Amino acid sequence: MLRITGGKVYDPANGIDGQVKDLCIDDNGQFVESVPGGRTIDATGMIVFPGGVDVHTHVAGGAINFARAMTPEDHRRTQAFIRTKSRRSGLGGMAPTTFATGYLYAGMGWTTVNEAAVPVLSARHTHEELADIPIVDKASLTLMANNEIMLDQMEKGEFERAKQVVAWYLWAAKSYGIKAVNPGGVAAWKYGHDAKQLDSPIDGYNRLTPGDIVTQLARICDELGLPHPIHLHCNNLGAPGNISTTLDTLVRLEGHRAHIAHSQYHAYGGDGWDTMCSKTAELAEYFNTHPNLTTDAGAVLFGDTVTITADGPWQHLLHKLTGRKWGNLDVENETGCGIVPYTYRPSNLVNAVQWAAGLELLLLIRDPWQVFLSTDHPNGGCFWRYPEIIHLLMNADFRRECMLKLPSKVKGRITLPEVDREYTLYEVAISMSAGPARALGLRHKGNLGIGCDGDVVIYEENADVEQMFGHPRYVIKGGEVVLEDGDIRETPQGKEFLVRPQIDAGIDDFMRPLFEDCYTMQFENYPVEIERLEHPDIRECAPVSG
Amino acid sequence: MGGKVTCTLGEVKQRADFIVYWGGNPAECHPRHFTKYTIMQKSKFLPRGRKDRTMVLVDIRETKSAKAADIFLQVRPGKDFELITILRAMIKDQHVSDEQISATGLTRDAIDDLIRRMKAAKFGCFFFGMGLSMTRGKHMNSASLLMLAAEMNAFTKFVAMPMRGHGNVTGADVIMRWQTGYPFGISFNRGYPRYNPGEFSTVDVLVRGDCDAAFIIGADPGATMPQPAIDHLARIPTIVLDPHITHTSRLARVHITTAPQGIAAPGTAYRMDELPMPLKPALKSPYPSDEEVVRRINEAIAKKPFWLPDGRQSPNLWSTQVNQ
Numbered sequence A: 001m002l003r004i005t006g007g008k009v010y011d012p013a014n015g016i017d018g019q020v021k022d023l024c025i026d027d028n029g030q031f032v033e034s035v036p037g038g039r040t041i042d043a044t045g046m047i048v049f050p051g052g053v054d055v056h057t058h059v060a061g062g063a064i065n066f067a068r069a070m071t072p073e074d075h076r077r078t079q080a081f082i083r084t085k086s087r088r089s090g091l092g093g094m095a096p097t098t099f100a101t102g103y104l105y106a107g108m109g110w111t112t113v114n115e116a117a118v119p120v121l122s123a124r125h126t127h128e129e130l131a132d133i134p135i136v137d138k139a140s141l142t143l144m145a146n147n148e149i150m151l152d153q154m155e156k157g158e159f160e161r162a163k164q165v166v167a168w169y170l171w172a173a174k175s176y177g178i179k180a181v182n183p184g185g186v187a188a189w190k191y192g193h194d195a196k197q198l199d200s201p202i203d204g205y206n207r208l209t210p211g212d213i214v215t216q217l218a219r220i221c222d223e224l225g226l227p228h229p230i231h232l233h234c235n236n237l238g239a240p241g242n243i244s245t246t247l248d249t250l251v252r253l254e255g256h257r258a259h260i261a262h263s264q265y266h267a268y269g270g271d272g273w274d275t276m277c278s279k280t281a282e283l284a285e286y287f288n289t290h291p292n293l294t295t296d297a298g299a300v301l302f303g304d305t306v307t308i309t310a311d312g313p314w315q316h317l318l319h320k321l322t323g324r325k326w327g328n329l330d331v332e333n334e335t336g337c338g339i340v341p342y343t344y345r346p347s348n349l350v351n352a353v354q355w356a357a358g359l360e361l362l363l364l365i366r367d368p369w370q371v372f373l374s375t376d377h378p379n380g381g382c383f384w385r386y387p388e389i390i391h392l393l394m395n396a397d398f399r400r401e402c403m404l405k406l407p408s409k410v411k412g413r414i415t416l417p418e419v420d421r422e423y424t425l426y427e428v429a430i431s432m433s434a435g436p437a438r439a440l441g442l443r444h445k446g447n448l449g450i451g452c453d454g455d456v457v458i459y460e461e462n463a464d465v466e467q468m469f470g471h472p473r474y475v476i477k478g479g480e481v482v483l484e485d486g487d488i489r490e491t492p493q494g495k496e497f498l499v500r501p502q503i504d505a506g507i508d509d510f511m512r513p514l515f516e517d518c519y520t521m522q523f524e525n526y527p528v529e530i531e532r533l534e535h536p537d538i539r540e541c542a543p544v545s546g
Numbered sequence B: 001m002g003g004k005v006t007c008t009l010g011e012v013k014q015r016a017d018f019i020v021y022w023g024g025n026p027a028e029c030h031p032r033h034f035t036k037y038t039i040m041q042k043s044k045f046l047p048r049g050r051k052d053r054t055m056v057l058v059d060i061r062e063t064k065s066a067k068a069a070d071i072f073l074q075v076r077p078g079k080d081f082e083l084i085t086i087l088r089a090m091i092k093d094q095h096v097s098d099e100q101i102s103a104t105g106l107t108r109d110a111i112d113d114l115i116r117r118m119k120a121a122k123f124g125c126f127f128f129g130m131g132l133s134m135t136r137g138k139h140m141n142s143a144s145l146l147m148l149a150a151e152m153n154a155f156t157k158f159v160a161m162p163m164r165g166h167g168n169v170t171g172a173d174v175i176m177r178w179q180t181g182y183p184f185g186i187s188f189n190r191g192y193p194r195y196n197p198g199e200f201s202t203v204d205v206l207v208r209g210d211c212d213a214a215f216i217i218g219a220d221p222g223a224t225m226p227q228p229a230i231d232h233l234a235r236i237p238t239i240v241l242d243p244h245i246t247h248t249s250r251l252a253r254v255h256i257t258t259a260p261q262g263i264a265a266p267g268t269a270y271r272m273d274e275l276p277m278p279l280k281p282a283l284k285s286p287y288p289s290d291e292e293v294v295r296r297i298n299e300a301i302a303k304k305p306f307w308l309p310d311g312r313q314s315p316n317l318w319s320t321q322v323n324q
């Protein structure tokens, strides 16, 4: 039992904006009206937020583990976590190790994370890694938009079958929702090609286009009633002029819920690297008039990182542009994955545009319930640098100071200099917690209301925003004080969220021959056993009408 | 230089119309490789199976695998690196002299033919074995073949994959990476993981006599390591978990007999393409699994007083990240 008294509470899910209010958490780790005893934290003069929720990150599984293998030089220079009685050792940096990932997220006040890209074939591996990430609760999304068994059904016009195939895969992966990466493009990459536009042909298919996949997958997510809608990484990521592709994609999502991943990478004008510019104003305007959509920024911070994505063809291009190491892993029937270390430099015009574009989206999309803090960790920067972004959002003067370091040619290519908006603490709380929790359909997260999970972060008020958000005074996870005075005290094991959509009885018989045709493991061995998840928490599916 | 362009084995089964085995003898060392994954399988993209695929074997001698090959290229011992470098140059139409080519043991015609076929393939794959990775040049050979595969993507789809063996070495590698950032050769001496193969690899630590105890699971270093390493294992308290009596178990102070993985103990093994496969035991064993033994030892150790200073005093714990 725990009581937090006297703090200024920011709880956007319940419209509470800085009022002084007491919070009580019972022995089940949930908020209640009052508790008969237990510890009291005096938060007088402090700021109380719901625990952070990361809607889109890459922290576990084959791809990030490939990235770890490719960057030993970074591990050597980075933050070391020394083993203590309550903590295991590990390394921070661009691709932190699993234990360190939990300590770093919790150390910053984040208590729920969503691993955004899991191939079903290696989902067993992903769940094992997630089990090694302490403290935070976790969800994971299954990569579906290039799954050939599903695409074959769509090509034949068998929508209901495609939906059943998706449901079967979701349960096989023991995952929480659907991620679509470069629909059709990754499938085409299997023979070295791409599908950049919504009407592009896809290698191996006669009728099916990326646009069809987008629309049908969005409908499938709605009809299966997944708590989180389609989570979409659009086609043509990173390319100058891709704003037209992105807007074309959004039009095809009308009538459906959707979450657009890392929009920053999809909001460029120009027709080449020399003429590339930010088109975030156009994209933001679309969001401002379409409440069915949410997005995360995929903001970029200057410095070293490693990029990892299921978007294989993009990574090949990035490797050719930079000459840096290139990792690629195509996953049979399902998806791909590419890895390239990268350094964002303020002196580089393209990087400067990207840096500005991420912040612009966060500032130009008016409703903070629609756009969330993210760097697409580790792609645009590492998650442990989120406090830097909060600082930039809260302080227009600081942004102007940072813009002085950009090349003069950037003038006219970005909108940021004209944006005066500054985030309030209330808006920060939406962007880092309440908003992403709602978009994920995790109603008991990012919410300090009665019955919700007792995940709280308490900051000492400080004019230095980066210091304040980077070093909370207390972090409470499920009612347990996990961080106090800058030190991790407890490392409880978090839950894993998943869904079990309605699956037709005959689907196993339908899948088996198709499966045996293209996979190299036994059909029976493919689905992840529920026993392999530590603390699984199956969430309800409730079909949404269009 | 660096990186790896690869895929899961199902991609090879489905799509690879051009397969090169380099420095390996799958017919004898990975006998199911041809039939399950590479040359014999039919797929929707390669409906005629073997007839739709070309297989090239590159090795210093004509092994049994040569019979299965469409083309056998006999490279001169120790000249793999040179041959790969020549291929990397010639795919980009760079000049290579006749002497340089003849030093590899191959003819210009043979190399031209190989390059023509590589570029004409829709999906090519290199599999490389210990004949490449453990001979003169070692990891430089593997790295250059990985680069060749990466560079071939300028012309067509190409991937590369090492032929790994010996139980679940890939699994150990994968898990060490997610827990410590490194695959092997890790020291925890300073309380956090550091990596330096050649210094912290098991063989180096043993030869130098740096460790004062050894705990060995799923390996028989007593059979394969140099004598000074074996001598040190015999000198210190060595504990072995193994279903069998081995060279190492004979010199160990303690040998705990465990149930064999996959036969009588469940678990997960990572295939050479890093896919996790569940192991379902066919038999029962009176012996505990490795996992159970390690868990019980861990529980016993947890009851002892903690031997490290309390981490709260540690100055490095929340040190600033380095980022330029």
Ligand SMILES: [Zn+2]
Residues within 6 Å of the ligand: A056, A057, A058, A116, A117, A261, A262, A309, A376, A379
């Ligand atoms: Zn991502």
